[in-house]
Amino acid sequence: MDSRIMIVDDETMIREAVKILLQSEGLDIIAASGGEECLDRLRAGFRGVILMDIMMPVMDGWDTIRRIVEQGLYEGNIVVMLTAMDAPGEKMEGLQEYVTDYVTKPFDTNSLLDSLHYYLSLLPTDGDRL
Amino acid sequence: MKQTKPDNCVSADRLAAGLAEIHSLLARISQGDTSLRVDVTAEVDSFGDLKILCNQLADHIQKLNEDAHEMAIGLCEHYDTLNRIALGDFQACAAENSQNELVAKLGELINKESAALTGAISRVQLAEAEKQSQLNFLQTLIDTIPSPIFFKDLNYRYLGCNKAFETYLGFSREQIVGKTLDELWPAELADRYRLQDRALFENPGSQALETPIRYADGTLRDVICNKATFFGSDGSLGGLVGVILDITERKRAEEALVFQNILLSTQQEASIDGILVVDENARILSFNRRFVEIMGIPSQLLETREDEPVLKYVTDRMREPKKFLEKVKYLYQNRQMSCRDEISLCDGKILDRYTVPLLGDEGRYYGRLWSFRDITERKAAEDQARHAYQQLLDIVEFLPDATFVVDKGKRVIAWNRAIEDMTGLKKEDVVGQGDQVYSIPFYGERRPILIDLIDEDPDVVDSNYTNVRRDGRSLLAETHVPSLCNGRDRYLWGIATPLFDKQGNQVGGIESIRDITEHRLAEQERSRLEAQLHHARMMESFMVRLGHDLKTPLTPLFALLPLVRERVTDPDLKNMLDICCKNTVSIKELTDKTRMLVTLYSDIRPYELETVSLYSVVQECLDECSGGMNSKKISCHNEIDPAISVLAAPAQLHELFTNLILNAARYSHENGRVRIVAEECHDTVTVAVIDDGIGLAPQHLESIFDEFFKVDESRHDLEASGLGLSICKRIVQNHHGRIWAESAGLGKGTSIFCAFDRKFKGIQKSEKEMAAHG
Numbered sequence: 001m002d003s004r005i006m007i008v009d010d011e012t013m014i015r016e017a018v019k020i021l022l023q024s025e026g027l028d029i030i031a032a033s034g035g036e037e038c039l040d041r042l043r044a045g046f047r048g049v050i051l052m053d054i055m056m057p058v059m060d061g062w063d064t065i066r067r068i069v070e071q072g073l074y075e076g077n078i079v080v081m082l083t084a085m086d087a088p089g090e091k092m093e094g095l096q097e098y099v100t101d102y103v104t105k106p107f108d109t110n111s112l113l114d115s116l117h118y119y120l121s122l123l124p125t126d127g128d129r130l
Numbered sequence: 131m132k133q134t135k136p137d138n139c140v141s142a143d144r145l146a147a148g149l150a151e152i153h154s155l156l157a158r159i160s161q162g163d164t165s166l167r168v169d170v171t172a173e174v175d176s177f178g179d180l181k182i183l184c185n186q187l188a189d190h191i192q193k194l195n196e197d198a199h200e201m202a203i204g205l206c207e208h209y210d211t212l213n214r215i216a217l218g219d220f221q222a223c224a225a226e227n228s229q230n231e232l233v234a235k236l237g238e239l240i241n242k243e244s245a246a247l248t249g250a251i252s253r254v255q256l257a258e259a260e261k262q263s264q265l266n267f268l269q270t271l272i273d274t275i276p277s278p279i280f281f282k283d284l285n286y287r288y289l290g291c292n293k294a295f296e297t298y299l300g301f302s303r304e305q306i307v308g309k310t311l312d313e314l315w316p317a318e319l320a321d322r323y324r325l326q327d328r329a330l331f332e333n334p335g336s337q338a339l340e341t342p343i344r345y346a347d348g349t350l351r352d353v354i355c356n357k358a359t360f361f362g363s364d365g366s367l368g369g370l371v372g373v374i375l376d377i378t379e380r381k382r383a384e385e386a387l388v389f390q391n392i393l394l395s396t397q398q399e400a401s402i403d404g405i406l407v408v409d410e411n412a413r414i415l416s417f418n419r420r421f422v423e424i425m426g427i428p429s430q431l432l433e434t435r436e437d438e439p440v441l442k443y444v445t446d447r448m449r450e451p452k453k454f455l456e457k458v459k460y461l462y463q464n465r466q467m468s469c470r471d472e473i474s475l476c477d478g479k480i481l482d483r484y485t486v487p488l489l490g491d492e493g494r495y496y497g498r499l500w501s502f503r504d505i506t507e508r509k510a511a512e513d514q515a516r517h518a519y520q521q522l523l524d525i526v527e528f529l530p531d532a533t534f535v536v537d538k539g540k541r542v543i544a545w546n547r548a549i550e551d552m553t554g555l556k557k558e559d560v561v562g563q564g565d566q567v568y569s570i571p572f573y574g575e576r577r578p579i580l581i582d583l584i585d586e587d588p589d590v591v592d593s594n595y596t597n598v599r600r601d602g603r604s605l606l607a608e609t610h611v612p613s614l615c616n617g618r619d620r621y622l623w624g625i626a627t628p629l630f631d632k633q634g635n636q637v638g639g640i641e642s643i644r645d646i647t648e649h650r651l652a653e654q655e656r657s658r659l660e661a662q663l664h665h666a667r668m669m670e671s672f673m674v675r676l677g678h679d680l681k682t683p684l685t686p687l688f689a690l691l692p693l694v695r696e697r698v699t700d701p702d703l704k705n706m707l708d709i710c711c712k713n714t715v716s717i718k719e720l721t722d723k724t725r726m727l728v729t730l731y732s733d734i735r736p737y738e739l740e741t742v743s744l745y746s747v748v749q750e751c752l753d754e755c756s757g758g759m760n761s762k763k764i765s766c767h768n769e770i771d772p773a774i775s776v777l778a779a780p781a782q783l784h785e786l787f788t789n790l791i792l793n794a795a796r797y798s799h800e801n802g803r804v805r806i807v808a809e810e811c812h813d814t815v816t817v818a819v820i821d822d823g824i825g826l827a828p829q830h831l832e833s834i835f836d837e838f839f840k841v842d843e844s845r846h847d848l849e850a851s852g853l854g855l856s857i858c859k860r861i862v863q864n865h866h867g868r869i870w871a872e873s874a875g876l877g878k879g880t881s882i883f884c885a886f887d888r889k890f891k892g893i894q895k896s897e898k899e900m901a902a903h904g
Contacts, residue, residue: 017686024693055678084678105681106688106718 003030004048004120008038008064009082010056014105018051025113027120035059039067047076049119051103054083065095074098078119082107152180159188162195197230204233208240215244277376281360283369286311286327298374300346327357327370334359334367340377352381404481404502407488410495412437412462424481424502449474461485465495472505480509531642535629536581538638540564552645554615568641571615572622580607580626581641603628608646621650670728677725680717687714723853726785727837730860736892738779744817745772747780748806751787755795763801766791770808776815776886778865786861789854790819790882797880798823813888820881826873834871835859858882866890 005027007018015031022029032038034056054061061081068074079098084105100119103112151168158166166188170181207225214222224237272279278295282288287310296303311320330337336358344350357372398405404421408414414435425444432440441458448454454473461467470484482503488496523544526533532549536542541564545557553571560567566576583591583598583605591598598607604627614620626641691714695707748768759766794804798821808817826834833839838852862869867886
């Protein structure tokens with residue numbers, strides 16, 4: 001089954017926790033440890049819901065979104081930002097339109113799952129992609 | 131055959147023969163044969179007479195010849211005598227006894243004339259000798275004359291010259307005399323001289339021509355050639371005499387004089403001063419245009435060259451004519467005196483008058499020079515400067531900073547009121563004094579201070595005085611004075627600047643001293659506060675980071691603990707996992723609250739403010755908190771007039787009332803009652819959250835707003851972070867409001883009041899912040 005969810009976070013614990021949580025719900029998920037790996041996955045054809053951590057070393061969440069957009073990889077994806085901060089920083093200016101939702105860490109499991117189910121339903125089906 | 135002739139024929143023949151004889155006789159007599167005689171017989175009577183006549187003629191001629199001979203001999207002798215006399219033999223005498231009376235007479239006459247001639251010749255010889263002597267004398271005389279002299283006859287031929295002329299031409303007199311112009315001069319000069327000479331001959335008299343000439347030695351001289359005609363003893367024009375006067379030196383002297391005159395007159399004219407020069411008789415010798423301009427004297431008055439009318443004219447223009455005139459007369463009487471003073475004219479001009487006598491080497495008085503300089507503008511400028519100086523002193527006097535001014539010699543010339551107050555030293559004790567008197571009140575001794583460094587070499591100052599800063603020509607320094615005047619420990623800031631006149635000459639210096647002790651203390655306080663602020667910001671940053679870092683590990687716990695709990699069937703494990711979940715939530719809330727409190731330490735900007743209905747926001751909070759309320763069956767009453775609103779940051783207001791309501795509920799009893807009321811009074815809106823819970827001891831009324839305050843320190847109430855009321859206090863303070871608690875005592879409920887000022891419009895960004903944000 002093709003993964004339709006990608007968690008992008010430099011924290012292994014969080015990536016693993018989210019993977020366990022979603023897999024327990026029967027959702028397939030792939031993980032990327034940073035922005036560059038996320039871009040690689042997108043170039044490889046991933047399309048779906050991206051759970052993007054904001055604070056990451058080297059390339060943070062906003063830089064990653066900018067690159068996604070610049071490289072024409074945004075189409076067909078829904079981006080949900082994961083943040084430990086309440087307020088988005090100045091770097092987000094001009095990029096908010098590419099973010100569908102914000103989920104604050106530590107997130108409530110149920111509400112996260114609800115959200116993910118909802119956003120997955122919004123994604124085009126494989127037939128649509130054709 | 132012989133023919134017989136008739137009578138008439140015989141007579142003719144005889145007549146012819148007689149005529150032929152007479153003819154022959156006459157021919158022979160005429161040829162000098164005076165001795166011939168003929169027979170006077172004649173065939174014809176008439177011929178006899180004729181023959182007699184011929185003979186008589188021959189006799190006469192013979193006699194004549196003899197007389198002629200006699201006379202010739204006598205004449206020869208006389209000729210000889212005359213020749214001898216002519217050759218100077220005045221002793222020669224002629225024979226007076228000649229046969230010939232005429233010759234004898236002639237001899238007598240010759241002897242007589244000879245005697246007379248001898249006397250005459252002696253006189254002539256004497257005269258000639260005299261004349262020659264005179265000529266020699268004249269030649270010697272003119273030879274001694276250094277100027278070339280020459281004589282020419284009417285044919286332009288040189289008759290004579292002197293040695294100077296020989297030198298001039300480079301020829302000897304012998305080579306000159308008798309030569310014409312053409313023989314001595316190049317054609318061009320000869321023509322020119324001939325023209326000049328001819329003009330003189332045509333108009334006899336004298337002629338003077340100035341011309342440059344070149345001497346034989348090659349030197350070029352300026353000369354005046356004076357020529358004059360001379361006349362012979364008979365009154366006829368004899369020629370000309372010329373004298374060449376070398377005026378080269380005179381010309382040079384004249385040119386030098388002309389140059390000196392031009393120089394003097396130019397200097398005089400170029401002078402900005404009016405100049406008048408008078409001679410010893412007070413007659414005007416010279417004046418310049420500036421003098422005329424300054425005095426406004428009509429030119430015709432000056433043309434008279436009389437000083438008196440000029441003096442009168444000038445005197446009439448003086449503001450103090452009598453004094454002026456007296457001074458002039460005094461100076462004319464005291465010829466050796468020089469004088470300089472100022473005189474004022476009626477038209478407002480002020481003149482600097484300077485006069486000196488014109489004295490020769492031996493003190494001879496030649497006159498007096500008067501110089502007048504218009505100093506009206508300078509005087510006005512001086513007045514202005516004086517006025518400005520006084521103004522400066524006035525300004526210095528009232529400067530708020532302690533200020534003093536020194537002149538070039540470092541004598542104090544101004545000591546203002548502020549420095550009197552600072553030092554206790556009165557200006558009358560300082561002004562006019564030097565020798566670093568100004569340092570005494572600061573250091574208790576005379577020593578260099580900042581104002582003394584303005585004259586120092588900048589490099590020396592920069593290397594020796596590290597606390598001295600340079601700003602252009604000014605020096606600035608801060609210093610600590612442990613015992614200012616009356617022993618006060620002060621921090622002083624000073625600035626010293628050199629003072630310059632218009633010409634850029636340093637004329638002194640000024641130093642201002644400011645007591646910055648309070649400023650320094652305030653600065654220290656500010657530094658301390660800034661350090662605190664920096665620390666707070668560091669803390670904020672730290673707390674934000676901590677919040678993030680706490681939330682990160684909480685995330686897996688939040689995600690996985692509920693999952694684990696669902697999969698666990700053992701009730702005890704479930705309970706344990708519940709405890710874990712509960713603690714995780716507590717950590718999250720504590721983290722959230724801490725972070726909230728930190729982020730509230732920033733001003734509310736005007737754009738964040740909105741008019742918020744108090745009733746509405748309280749009602750929202752009540753709805754959200756209803757879960758907690760219901761568990762304790764607490765009744766909650768929103769009694770706020772819906773019309774009351776405040777200008778506030780909505781999110782903060784929401785947080786405020788959420789915290790207050792939760793706090794009231796937390797400390798209320800089961801079935802308790804919480805009321806939220808509000809009232810408006812002038813510009814203040816006061817809201818109160820009133821519970822009937824456990825109440826507060828008086829000593830806790832204020833400390834409940836402190837961070838992590840808990841009434842019972844030993845009790846670890848996981849549900850209470852201890853930050854709720856601190857957050858409330860911060861939010862109210864952010865709105866420039868006031869928060870306080872009231873309680874009738876323990877068990878008697880608590881009321882938390884929040885008063886909002888309606889005038890609060892938010893905090894504008896500081897300039898520093900605006901600059902930081904571009």
